[in-house]
Amino acid sequence: MGQTTPKGGWVNLMPNIVVLVKRVPDTNARIVVSGDRVDLSAVKWVISPYDEFAIETALQHKEADGGTVTALTLGPADSDKVLKDAKAIGVDEIVRVWNDTWNELDSNAIQSALAQAVTDLGAEVVYCGKTAADTGAGSTGPGVAERLGWASVSNITDASFAGGITVTTPVEGGSAKVSVSGNAVISCDKGSMKVRKPNVKGIMMAKRAQVNVVSADAPSSSVTIVSQSPPPAKPAGKKYEGGSSAEEVARLLRDEANVI
Amino acid sequence: MSESVIIAETSKGSIAPVTAELVSAAIALGTSPTVVVPCTDASIADGAGYDGVSRTIAVKGDCFANYDASSWAAAIDAAAPSGIIIAAATPQSKDVAARVAARRGLSIVQDVVAIDGMNLTSPIYSGKAMQTVSVSGDAAVSVRANVFPAASSSAANVSVVDQSGDVATAVQEIIARASERLDVAEANIIISGGRGMGSPDNFSHLEKIADVLGAAVGASRAAVDTWDEIPHSMQVGQTGKTVNPNLYIAVGISGAIQHLAGMRSSKYIVAVNKDADAPIFSHADYGIVATWEEALPVLESALSSMMS
Ligand SMILES: Cc1cc2nc3c(=O)[nH]c(=O)nc-3n(C[C@H](O)[C@H](O)[C@H](O)COP(=O)(O)OP(=O)(O)OC[C@H]3O[C@@H](n4cnc5c(N)ncnc54)[C@H](O)[C@@H]3O)c2cc1C
Ligand SMILES: Nc1ncnc2c1ncn2[C@@H]1O[C@H](COP(=O)(O)O)[C@@H](O)[C@H]1O
Numbered sequence: 432m433g434q435t436t437p438k439g440g441w442v443n444l445m446p447n448i449v450v451l452v453k454r455v456p457d458t459n460a461r462i463v464v465s466g467d468r469v470d471l472s473a474v475k476w477v478i479s480p481y482d483e484f485a486i487e488t489a490l491q492h493k494e495a496d497g498g499t500v501t502a503l504t505l506g507p508a509d510s511d512k513v514l515k516d517a518k519a520i521g522v523d524e525i526v527r528v529w530n531d532t533w534n535e536l537d538s539n540a541i542q543s544a545l546a547q548a549v550t551d552l553g554a555e556v557v558y559c560g561k562t563a564a565d566t567g568a569g570s571t572g573p574g575v576a577e578r579l580g581w582a583s584v585s586n587i588t589d590a591s592f593a594g595g596i597t598v599t600t601p602v603e604g605g606s607a608k609v610s611v612s613g614n615a616v617i618s619c620d621k622g623s624m625k626v627r628k629p630n631v632k633g634i635m636m637a638k639r640a641q642v643n644v645v646s647a648d649a650p651s652s653s654v655t656i657v658s659q660s661p662p663p664a665k666p667a668g669k670k671y672e673g674g675s676s677a678e679e680v681a682r683l684l685r686d687e688a689n690v691i
Numbered sequence: 692m693s694e695s696v697i698i699a700e701t702s703k704g705s706i707a708p709v710t711a712e713l714v715s716a717a718i719a720l721g722t723s724p725t726v727v728v729p730c731t732d733a734s735i736a737d738g739a740g741y742d743g744v745s746r747t748i749a750v751k752g753d754c755f756a757n758y759d760a761s762s763w764a765a766a767i768d769a770a771a772p773s774g775i776i777i778a779a780a781t782p783q784s785k786d787v788a789a790r791v792a793a794r795r796g797l798s799i800v801q802d803v804v805a806i807d808g809m810n811l812t813s814p815i816y817s818g819k820a821m822q823t824v825s826v827s828g829d830a831a832v833s834v835r836a837n838v839f840p841a842a843s844s845s846a847a848n849v850s851v852v853d854q855s856g857d858v859a860t861a862v863q864e865i866i867a868r869a870s871e872r873l874d875v876a877e878a879n880i881i882i883s884g885g886r887g888m889g890s891p892d893n894f895s896h897l898e899k900i901a902d903v904l905g906a907a908v909g910a911s912r913a914a915v916d917t918w919d920e921i922p923h924s925m926q927v928g929q930t931g932k933t934v935n936p937n938l939y940i941a942v943g944i945s946g947a948i949q950h951l952a953g954m955r956s957s958k959y960i961v962a963v964n965k966d967a968d969a970p971i972f973s974h975a976d977y978g979i980v981a982t983w984e985e986a987l988p989v990l991e992s993a994l995s996s997m998m999s
Contacts, residue, residue, distance in 0.1 A: 458929050458949055462819035469820050480930055538789075539798040564929070565816055568801040569782070570789040573760050577793035582859030583760045585786045588923070597863065601782065601924075602758060603702065605868040609860045621923060621930045654798045654830060657810055657823045662955070670967075670978035674985025680961060680977045681993035688959045688976065690938040691880070691904060691994070 445498035449549055450489040450522065451559035451571065452502050454513040455479040458564055467658035478513045481560030483520075484619040487626045488590050489558045490521050495592035499523045501552055505536075505545055511642045519629035519637035526552065526643045537652035538570050544647040545571065546578035551645065556596070557616040561586045572618035582615040588622025694774030695722035698767060698791070699739050700784055701730065702877070706738040709779045714741045714842035716834045717777050719806040726847075727771045729755045729763060733851040740847025747847040752855040758783055762856030764790030770852040776831035782876065785833045792831035799831040800824060804838050804956070817929055817952030835935050837879075837958060868924070872898070875927060878907030880938045881954075883927055885911035887943020887964065888983065891920035896987045897942060903994045909934070911944045928953035942983050946971025963987070 456462065456474035463470045478486075489500045501524040502517035504510045514525035528548040536544070549557055557576075562569040569585065576583035588606065589599035596611040599622070611617070629637070671679065684691050695717045700707040706728070717724035726747045728736040736749035750770040754762035768791050776795075778788035780802045792799040804821075805812035811832060815822045826832075868874070875881050882897045882904070894908065901908050909932075910925040927934055929949035939957035944950060946962070946969055954960070955974055962975035965982045972978040979986050 456816065458817065458952070462816045464820055469816070537798040538800075539792075539796060542793055566801075567814060567817060567933070568789075568799070569785050570792075570799045570801055573764075573786045573789040574793040574799070576761065577764060577790040581761070583786075583790070584860055585760065586782055599866075602865065604865075606866050606924075607757070607862050608864040608866065610863050611860050613859065615859070621926075623923075650796070652798070653827045654800060654824050655827075657825050659815070659820050659822045662814070662818055662821055665974060665976070668960075668972070668974075668976040668978055670972060670975075670980065672967075672980050674979070674981040674987075674989050676979055676981070677963075677986045677990035678993040680979055681990055681997060683977060684938065684959070684961070685997055688938070690959050691997070 446492065446496050446556055447552065447554045448489050448492055448498055448500045449503050449552055449554040449557045450482070450485050450500060450517070451545065451557060452482045452486065452504050452513050452517050453479045453560070453563045454504065454506055454510045455564040464659055464661050467660065469659045476512065478516050479560050479564045481562060481619055481621065483626045484621055484624060485558040485560050486517055486520055486522065487624050488617070488619050490627070491590065491624070492556070492592050492596070501526055501554070503528065503545070503548055503552070505529065505541060505548070514642050515637040515640060516629070518640045519633040520627060521633060524643065525640060526645055528645050528647050530646050530649070533649060535652065535656055536649055537654035538568065538574060540649035540652050542571060542574035542578055544649040546575045547647040548645060549575065549579060555614050559616065559618050561618045561620045569618070572616045576616035579614065579616070582611055582613060583617070584609055584611060584615065585618040586620045587617055588620050589624070590617070692721065692723045694772055695720060695724045696771045696774050696776050697724045697726045698776065698778040698784060698788060699726050699728040700779040700781060701728070701735065704732070705735055707779070708841060709836045710739060711741055711841035711844065712836060712839040713777050713779060713834055714743055715839040716803070716806060718743055719839065720775060721808065722775055724777065725772055727767060729767055731755050733849070736849045737847050740845050741842040742845050743842055745848060747849045749849055749851045750854050751851055752853065754856045754858050757862045759858045759860050760786055760790050761859040763787045764794055765856030766854040767791055768794045770854045773829065775829055778831070778833045780833040780835045788831045788833050795829070797830050798826070799833070800826065801833045803832050803834045814956065818955050819952070835956070837935055837937060872901070873907040875907045875909040875925060875934050876932050879936050880904045880906035881909045881927070881934055881936045882906050882940040882942065883909035883911065883944060884914055884942050885944030886913040886917060888914065891918040894921065896983065900987065900991050900994060903991065903998055911950050941971050941975070942987065944971055945969050946974060
């Protein structure tokens with residue numbers, strides 16, 4: 432990120448960039464519940480879709496300002512694959528934070544451990560996904576930022592890096608161009624950026640890449656999973672043939688559903 | 692009774708209706724809520740009085756002129772009492788609630804759609820499953836709209852706290868949405884078009900119905916990806932917006948799992964599709980097997996005469 436020298440010129444301190452990536456079931460996967468837990472034994476695992484935009488934004492930041500991009504995940508050893516996928520796309524370093532005593536961490540624990548890992552890595556800016564495809568929460572970016580005492584901007588749809596970081600983020604009635612000074616966590620939506628795909632060289636390099644496994648502390652969880660279940664089945668709807676039935680449907684929306 | 696803090700939802704300078712639903716959620720949690728209103732003008736807090744709420748705090752600060760997550764969280768945290776934090780599950784309130792929770796070292800449970808004691812249920816895997824968690828001690832909770840009944844309004848007992856946080860980001864430019872149309876994320880009724888609309892020009896047929904209903908116009912990803920005229924901001928689904936309206940009308944949309952992920956929790960779903968076997972029909976309360984060319988003019992005239 433740029434910093435003014437006493438003479439007023441710009442020098443670029445090469446940023447140490449971290450991108451958070453999470454392993455999730457492919458969004459096409461069928462989610463099966465057995466007993467009172469989701470059974471994920473048969474799903475294909477991928478990088479959470481919005482994290483791909485985070486990787487792309489991080490790589491564009493590096494291309495503008497230099498520095499390094501480290502992909503960081505919190506998870507057990509089977510998360511190494513998404514780190515290698517990130518490596519194949521072009522990140523420099525891959526780091527996994529884990530502690531074998533961890534099990535079903537809540538958001539407080541996940542954010543604390545990630546914040547500690549980000550600090551240990553000496554990062555100045557963190558990119559992450561807007562929401563993870565499993566939790567759908569959108570808590571991690573702002574939560575990690577708060578724990579680091581950093582700024583955060585969420586759900587960005589565009590970014591530019593001329594003279595500092597400027598991002599586009601939704602606001603009421605439209606969107607805003609916002610400049611970020613200092614350290615920040617930025618969560619990425621699908622925007623105008625096209626994500627790059629791994630090339631053959633990247634895939635070869637990723638095969639040989641070593642995952643750096645680090646440890647961190649996490650407070651004990653105060654939120655525990657009671658059960659997981661299939662979504663409530665909807666009663667069968669009514670189905671009509673032909674465009675003229677739209678009149679009857681309009682009437683039902685008023686008289687039966689009471690929604691208009 | 693334990694305490695809770697409701698972060699009021701504001702829109703266009705007044706209290707948004709979902710705030711009244713948060714009061715019912717707080718009561719379902721067995722808590723006694725204080726409503727906190729982030730604002731630049733404390734008078735808007737007069738609209739944040741509800742049966743069951745004994746205290747409303749207007750947190751007044753310059754930082755609330757524009758959204759900056761860090762300063763909002765600092766100012767709200769400083770003014771709000773302790774207790775369970777409850778916010779609406781809108782993108783901005785989920786974000787600020789996550790920061791307030793982190794400031795207090797609390798966990799957060801987002802997008803809650805059911806409350807049973809301290810057991811909270813939210814969708815996971817884009818609504819392909821539901822998860823119930825139990826919460827011990829304080830936490831932050833965001834609650835989806837249209838789930839809990841609205842508490843009745845009553846006179847607000849407002850105290851004003853001047854509180855500012857250091858703003859960490861600076862707005863350079865606000866880019867107004869090209870059309871004055873409602874955003875799908877803010878709408879109670881949505882009519883969306885898919886690739887079956889054939890061309891972006893045909894979205895004007897959806898806009899006409901949207902105007903009759905006061906609805907927003909949405910789109911499938913295939914429509915957004917195929918036609919430059921249909922912006923990503925209209926996209927509903929896994930990589931678009933998650934919506935939870937009272938009524939969702941899907942026109943020329945097949946009902947792919949990633950589209951369903953963004954709209955399946957809508958209270959009522961209407962589908963118009965020429966293919967009787969389109970998957971969207973298994974999720975529709977009212978399905979019309981017809982081309983949109985046949986169905987939309989009929990729908991528009993029926994709705995117009997009902998609404999006039
Ligand atoms: C990682 C990932 C993320 C994705 N995220 C999203 C997302 O956020 N949102 C999303 O929508 N999709 C998303 N998709 C894409 C999704 O899988 C589907 O491809 C997409 O939803 C299909 O859009 P559609 O229904 O408009 O088009 P199609 O599948 O092409 O369906 C068109 C429908 O229109 C009907 N039709 C045709 N002509 C007419 C007519 N004249 N009148 C009436 N009906 C007609 C057809 O019978 C058909 O059912 C995602 C996919 C992936 C892999
Ligand atoms: N266990 C994790 N490891 C690495 N990154 C994570 C993890 N959990 C969440 N994230 C990041 O935070 C984003 C939002 O996650 P969530 O708050 O769960 O919706 C994800 O898209 C990731 O970028």
